[in-house]
Amino acid sequence: MKFRLKYVVEDVDRHGNVRLYYRRNGRKVRLRGPAGSPEFLADYRTAAAGPKEAKTDKAGRVVPKSFRWLCVQYFKSAMFQELDPRTQKVRRSILERFCEHKGDGDKPFAQLLPRHIRVRRDEMADRPEAANGMVKAVRQLYRYALRYDHHDDNPAEKVEYLKGNPDGYHSWTLAEIEKYEQVHPIGTPARLALALALYTGQRRADLVVLGKQHVRDGWLIFKQHKGRNRKPVRMEIPIIPELQRIIDATDTGDMAFLKTAFGRPFTSNGFGNRFRKWSDEAGLPHCAVHGLRKAAAARLAELGCTEQEIMAITGHRTSKEVTRYTRAASQKTRAESALRRLSLEQTPDESVPLLAAVVPGGTKSQPK
Structure with missing residues (x-):
């Protein structure tokens, strides 16, 4: 029997992997699989509860010097406004998710350390591109903080990217x-x-x-x-x-x-x-x-x-x-070119082996 819950959808990524999401009112939250597992149900309950409200002061403003406050300042800056609209949308989404994760948005941004970012990155190790995107977004946020004298360090610069697929998208044959x-x-x-x-x-x-x-x-x-x-x-x-x-x-x-x-x-x-x-x-x-x-x-x-x-x-x-x-493609072209030259060097009556057998002493072995 197929497991079903309201607002749960399946998406297939470009590698053919099936991902589970909670999607409602424009929000799309990743759920850990498989469906029905304790991790899945915990993520589902969290997503269904909606995003956590940001801590505010008595005037209803985001608490100054929190990570979320820094994000708000960044979104209003020329550094952010100069970005392509699509880049803005993606980066804003990443940073807002960072804020929602375990209440990180309400913590003082000055207390964020490289080890905190590494933990968050490693939690996304099954999605290396998404993990690296998160690290990159936080790097850009703290570059803004440095430029505008909000902070004197960029903890994300010290966090390494995960090794994903070096070839990226599959190239059609x-x-x-x-x-x-x-x-x-x-x-x-x-x-x-x-x-x-x-x-x-x-x-x-x-x-x-x-x-x-x-x-x-x-x-x-x-x-x-x-x-x-x-x-x-x-x-x-x-x-x-x-x-x-x-x-x-x-x-x-x-x-x-x-x-x-x-x-x-x-x-x-x-x-x-x-x-x-x-x-x-x-x-x-x-x-x-x-x-x-x-x-x-x-x-x-x-x-x-x-x-x-x-x-x-x-x-x-x-x-x-x-x-x-x-x-x-370059490797294939070079290999073809090399073997073509080798072929041209051969005479019709000769057969030249590609590799001559070499004994440990360094001399060519002779046929017995």
Whole structure:
């Protein structure tokens, strides 16, 4: 019999893991599994009780010098306001959850030590990316505190990040792309989404706004969404024939190529959810839209493109992320190149072993 409780939902992350959440009135709280376990029931009761009220003074204000007070000051600062709206939303959510955890928001922020943050980080060890996101958010909070003379130390700077998946999102293989294409033929929104992601190498926040107004003489010309308020990146990407063929065969929107069932442009999150369903329909639950950006970069690397050429397509400002995207592809290309040179050095009548056997004394062993 399946265990059910009101407001409990299941979400599948990009690695295919099932996560349990309490979701009500816009709040989404992670619950430890499995469903029905003592830990699950304890988390459910806590979530159902709602967020703990912040301690206030007699005037109803948040107690000065508490962790929550510091967060409030940070949210009003220019440092926070200069961030991208999505970054603001994510960081605010992380810090508010930190405040709600065991009443940490009501404690003096000056008493927070590295060991306290490590304990909180280790409690999230099963979600290393979320744990690292928490550490990063607290680091930024205390950088604000240092800059505005609220404090003279940053305890989060001394807390190490957990080692998560070094490769990040799964990069689609050619076989996975073909499998998706078999389920979603040309002319469907799902196929157009794949083509836009694969043949432009852009993030989903850019994919949802690309439209006819960005096309000039066979080129897509636009500013990337990420960093648009601080360090805008202007992109010019040629529309290859295959992408143009798919666009022409699809019923696109007026201002955006991709549109919802109601004819309106997708939001970034809405598109991510919709693409998740399209991937699931193709039997690819482990494949996300961001993995196509990685696949595009990897394919360019396999074709011999330099990092600078790949960055001209993806819009990365530094080669660090591109190197991570293309690590496997570069290894494959180098191996192929090395063996090709080895093959050219051989004569038709010779067979040169890749590795000569070596005895401990350092001399080549002779056949017996």
